[in-house]
Amino acid sequence: xxxxxxxxxxxxxxxxxxxxxxxxxxxxxxxxxxxxxxxxxxxxxxxxxxxxxxxxxxxxxxxxxxxxxxxxxxxxxxxxxxxxxxxxxxxxxxxxxxxxxxxxxxxxxxxxxxxxxxxxxxxxxxxxxxxxxxxxxxxxxxxxxxxxxxxxxxxxxxxxxxxxxxxxxxxxxxxxxxxxxxxxxxxxxxxxxxxxxxxxxxxxxxxxxxxxxxxxxxxxxxxxxxxxxxxxxxxxxxxxxxxxxxxxxxxxxxxxxxxxxxxxxxxxxxxxxxxxxxxxxxx
Numbered sequence: 001x002x003x004x005x006x007x008x009x010x011x012x013x014x015x016x017x018x019x020x021x022x023x024x025x026x027x028x029x030x031x032x033x034x035x036x037x038x039x040x041x042x043x044x045x046x047x048x049x050x051x052x053x054x055x056x057x058x059x060x061x062x063x064x065x066x067x068x069x070x071x072x073x074x075x076x077x078x079x080x081x082x083x084x085x086x087x088x089x090x091x092x093x094x095x096x097x098x099x100x101x102x103x104x105x106x107x108x109x110x111x112x113x114x115x116x117x118x119x120x121x122x123x124x125x126x127x128x129x130x131x132x133x134x135x136x137x138x139x140x141x142x143x144x145x146x147x148x149x150x151x152x153x154x155x156x157x158x159x160x161x162x163x164x165x166x167x168x169x170x171x172x173x174x175x176x177x178x179x180x181x182x183x184x185x186x187x188x189x190x191x192x193x194x195x196x197x198x199x200x201x202x203x204x205x206x207x208x209x210x211x212x213x214x215x216x217x218x219x220x221x222x223x224x225x226x227x228x229x230x231x232x233x234x235x236x237x238x239x240x241x242x243x244x245x246x247x248x249x250x251x252x253x254x255x256x257x258x259x260x261x262x263x264x265x266x267x268x269x270x271x272x273x274x275x276x277x278x279x280x281x282x283x
Contacts (some may be wrong), residue, residue, distance in 0.1 A: 003169045003207050014109050014216075017241070023217040024165055026207070030109060030214040031155050036101040036272060037212060040070035040104045040232050051121020052095055055088045070133050074230045077105040085138030085227065089131040091234070099130075102234060105129070107214065110153050114239045119273035125251075129236045134161075134227035142224065143174060143184040148254075149219040149246035150237035152202055159231035159273075163207045163215060164188060166222040173202035188224060219243040244274050 006030040009017075019024045031037040033238050053064040065073070070087045077083035091098050099105075106113055114120055115127030125148060132154075143166070146152050166174065174184035175196055186196045193200055208228070209215050217223055218243075239247055251270045255263035 001165075001205060003165065003205055005213075009109075011108060011111075011280070015084045018216060019218070022168070022220065024218060024221060025216050026209060027054070027107075027109065027214040027216065028212070030107040031157065031212055032102065033107060034102050034155075036098075036157060036234070039101065040280055042075055042158075042230060045232075046071050052089060055090055055259070056084055056086075057154065058247045071230075074133050074135040074138075075231075077137060077227075077230070082137050083135035086140065087133040089133075091129040091131050092166040095131070099129070100130075107155075109216070110151075110236070110238045111198065112240045112277070114244070114274065115150075115237060116275040116278050117273065117280075119269075119276060120239070123248075125239070125270065127237060127239075129234065130235045132235055134159075136227055136229055137232075139189060139226035140224045142225065143186065143188050143222050145182050145220060145222055146217070146237065147182060148239075148250045149243045151237055151243060152215075152223075153221045153236050153238060154215040154217065154218040154225075155175045156211055156213050156215070156233045157232050157234060158211050159227065159229040160208055160210050161225050161227055161231055161233070162206055162208055163223060164204045165217065167203055168204060168220060170202050170222065173198045173200075175199070219246065229276070233237070241278060248274070 001023065003024050003026060005026045010029060014025070017023070035224050050066065050068040052067040052208060053161050054070055055065070057063065057064050065087060067082075067089075073087070074084035085105070089095060115125065121127055145163070157208055174183060175186055175198070176182075186199050191199050246271060248267065250269050255266045
């Protein structure tokens, strides 16, 4: 699997070359349609939203990190004194006024996206639009696949990140377990081959994503990332007919751990929502 950089890609080319076969791609110019492109900097957030609360709790104070504090941490992060990573904000909930700067959200590529429908929004099925902030050296704590088999769109708007992805079918090498099929036991940044000898057969692919670029990660692809500089990105997920069957399997498997009655209700609700989205596409 090769991760290519592409520009001026038509929607049909994206569908044929990446969405349908499930191959990641870096779109170098997708966010040019957003007002946010070239606008988001640490100073811009300090000036406009200094008191907005992060989803992450400061363990020392027991309170959420605020925007100004987050940007200060990211800019002063180092390998010796790492800022927490990732520091995230739920844009739709905490900073909804930012949404107008990211239109169209789908960039002309992430469509159809059933998570934008009112029924899936009510169900809280992963349709969060998140602001990710990180500092140099900050690493996502583990290699993972996205929950509910959703596809991810990561829009890098400030700074550089190094991403690592793995081709499909390498779960054995990543030591995914039946109990936790979504995260790897291996520290891929410093693997212990005595503890995880099969990892030597894995074929990680690493690459940079820079400001203004968009990374599309299809559902089921294992990935992780770390910041090379202070970074700001916006991420959202995609659901449609291609990943809907696996999504439904996950709805049942996740919900039944709590209550089978609630699992049945959630499954039927998600099924009806998906059928409604499919019907709208065919009208």
